[in-house]
Amino acid sequence: MILVVVLVAAVVLGLLGGVHWYLWRRLVKDTTVPGGRGRRAGTAAAVLLPLTTVGALVGGRAGVPFAVEQALAWPGYLWLALVLYLTLALLVGEAVRPLLRRGLAARATAAGAPRDRGAAGPAAAPEAPDRPEPAADAPADAPVAAGATPGAASAAAGAAGAAATGTAASAGAPASAGAAASAGTPASAGTPASAGTPASAGTPASVGTASDASGTASDVPAAASDSESVSGPAAGPDSDSGSTSASGSASASDEPSTGAGPSGAPLSRRLFVARTVAAAASAAAVGTVGYGLNDVLDGxxxxxxxxxxxxxxxxxxxxxxxxxxxxxxxxxxxxxxxxxxxxxxxxxxxxxxxxxxxxxxxxxxxxxxxxxxxxxxxxxxxxxxxxxxxxxxxxxxxxxxxxxxxxxxxxxxxxxxxxxxxxxxxxxxxxxxxxxxxxxxxxxxxxxxxxxxxxxxxxxxxxxxxxxxxxxxxxxxxxxxxxxxxxxxxxxxxxxxxxxxxxxxxxxxxxxxxxxxxxxxxxxxxxxxxxxxxxxxxxxxxx
The missing domain is CATH 3.60.21.10 (Metallo-dependent phosphatases)
Structure with missing residues (x-):
């Protein structure tokens, strides 16, 4: 008989522990920043409130003073009711989460679709045809080829100044900031400027791209992750990095704002969904318990x-x-x-x-x-x-x-x-x-x-x-x-x-x-x- 009681108690404690871990994960871990005050306060509540419940349940039989039992009863028993309805509401929220994510993704796609169809915007300029390499001893005042863009003229002037080292900039390509080409090796035509370098007129600067072995930059955009930012120009907590365009090309950062984090940064899609579900579940649980409390206290x-x-x-x-x-x-x-x-x-x-x-x-x-x-x-x-x-x-x-x-x-x-x-x-x-x-x-x-x-x-x-x-x-x-x-x-x-x-x-x-x-x-x-x-x-x- 004693063994059965011990086993039942172990199962009950294990179940309660699992439920509280689930509540902590969904209400605290998924909605707060690691190390932040919200995370610390939520974790403390997740530990202390169950302890008051245990105290309320066993206090009377353990012989604690009645005044202590009364002090533990209100928070302990009300938390027990909240645990029930928070768990039920969050379980419903598990079905809502993917729907919210799909809705946000569809909105982001719809917001970017008009710009994708209107290709006449400030998209990347067509790649210039290959030109023969200039001689190493080309004069500094070499003329710019007819039809070159203003950015090409600027690049040509810079190339003349670097002739002593045998380095020339390719026609139509802005030079990388702070970078000198190796002797006798021209930069590939159409290579965009690296991050931190202002782009020449009419040439958008691509962030975070890299040249391949032949010197040609990759034009494939990074795929948006599930935690892609849903508002503002910068990703919020828990977001993944995406590519952005200095000239305003379509990206997730162009979506309408749906909220901001404590530092003013936009919320990531994952964080936005987690906080929305947690807030709705908490409101439903508190409202339900409040209604039930009034039923008892009203007689x-x-x-x-x-x-x-x-x-x-x-x-x-x-x-x-x-x-x-x-x-x-x-x-x-x-x-x-x-x-x-x-x-x-x-x-x-x-x-x-x-x-x-x-x-x-x-x-x-x-x-x-x-x-x-x-x-x-x-x-x-x-x-x-x-x-x-x-x-x-x-x-x-x-x-x-x-x-x-x-x-x-x-x-x-x-x-x-x-x-x-x-x-x-x-x-x-x-x-x-x-x-x-x-x-x-x-x-x-x-x-x-x-x-x-x-x-x-x-x-x-x-x-x-x-x-x-x-x-x-x-x-x-x-x-x-x-x-x-x-x-x-x-x-x-x-x-x-x-x-x-x-x-x-x-x-x-x-x-x-x-x-x-x-x-x-x-x-x-x-x-x-x-x-x-x-x-x-x-x-x-x-x-």
Whole structure:
């Protein structure tokens, strides 16, 4: 058993580690400059926030002071919810990334197409025909050949000055900056000037080109890389070098500006896409968590459902039970949360209040004051309580005694006869696993000797015990535990472990109603599973 626990813990930690590495890569590494303040701050957050989550999860059981547990709970649990929705949003972003890149590439192509079709611009001049080499002792004032460009005249003048060394510049080619041709070796005709040398009139200077073995410059442009700059004249971080034209020939740097980095340099295409996806994913995650947080802090919604019972007498027709579950008082949800729930229940003026487990996440010493508003519950036939699995993490015996002091009646494998039906309650199935001294559910004790002609309603925290209820002839079981999944898509996981996630369903002659609960465990956030208090109205078929 210990080995299984260790293996499960290792798998969970490995999964969480992998998820956080993925988030760090997409939100920090891909969007920031190495060594920059953004990179350092993002990396620090990626380490510290998971630590607060671990502290919030284990703090209560580790015996840390309740004040420390409260301090860790808000950032730790909210980060847990953000991790879920950041991961989901970024996974969607993986499908969007190639579409963005293709869109940017198509825009760059469209922007460059008109200049490519209009070849009459300042493109490279046609290569001059080969001319015979001038004699080494050519006079300095040698005339320039007819039809030569102004740049050729300038080159010819320079060649005359270099005649003493036997070096001549080819007609129609500007000389390279600071470079002297070797004795008796003329420069190839049509060779463009190297970087840093102003081009002669009408001759564009090509950046970063090199002559081949025969002295002819390569005219093939460098292919644009995936991280090619999408704006401005210079590539931003993480971009690859491309070729640019001093005379304004078409290139990626001619695209419309889409943003700039911190130093004013344009963003590379890769960086632009990474930041766009990260920003959109972050906005979606924060908005979703904010919406879910408001759902919990604003208090549960009120639902009403009518359940017909074949054995219910006409006198009990319309009997109203206010069902509330999973209040989860703890380091985040406290006395104000309890008061909101009590006020909402009292406004419905129920005949009976049923608290179906998971009232607390902590000890009576820490959370006793938070539960005190339960003493204000008002109903015609009182309030009843059964334990949930979280009570056994928090000292179930002490909580059973405390709720009794508040005027709420615990049903520990017990039953009471009410006008028109029997109300029974069983302990949660986790009791024996958490504490061998505690008694688990005992259906014989709760239901064994009752009058089967009377209608029966069973309070049981977990829906999975419905089959036991069916075997014992229960007419209606009221449960909680699932939270309705609490955080979408958690409802799909909850459906794997529970016969009913939320709502009313029938199993043979027994009906099961599962409330989504009035609080939240862990993150005080609900998405796709609104918190609720349900007023169940019993209906007689004889009415």
């Amino acid at each position: 549960p919604a009120l639902k009403r459902v009518t359940v017909p019972l074949a054995k219910l007498p006409r006198a009990a027709h319309g009997y109203r039970i206010a069902v509330v579950s999973d209040i989860h008082l703890g380091p985040i949800l406290g006395k104000a949360h309890t008061r909101r729930i009590v006020d909402a229940i009292n406004r419905t003026q129920p005949d009976l209040v049923a608290i179906v487990g998971d009232l607390v996440d902590g000890s009576v010493a820490d959370l006793g004051p938070a539960a005190e508003p339960l003493a204000g519950l008002r109903s015609r036939h009182g309030s009843y309580f059964v334990t949930g699995n979280h009570e056994y993490f928090s000292g179930a015996a002490a909580w059973v005694d405390h709720v009794r002091e508040l005027g709420v009646h615990p049903l520990e494998n017990a039953r009471v006869e009410l006008p028109g039906f029997d109300l029974a309650g069983v302990n949660d199935i986790s009791a024996e696993n958490q504490d061998p001294a505690q008694e688990g559910p005992d259906y014989g004790k709760a239901l064994g000797d009752r009058d089967t002609a009377r209608a029966s309603v069973l309070l049981a925290h977990q829906p999975v015990v419905i089959h036991d209820a069916v075997r014992h002839g229960v007419d209606l079981q009221l449960s909680g535990h699932t939270h309705g999944g609490q955080l979408w898509p958690g409802n799909y996981l909850a459906a794997l472990a529970n016969p009913t996630v939320a709502g009313l369903e029938r199993y043979g002659d027994t009906q099961l109603y599962v409330t989504r609960g009035a609080g939240a465990w862990g993150p005080p956030v609900r998405v796709g599973a609104e918190s609720d208090i349900t007023v169940v109205t019993l209906a007689s078929r004889q009415a």
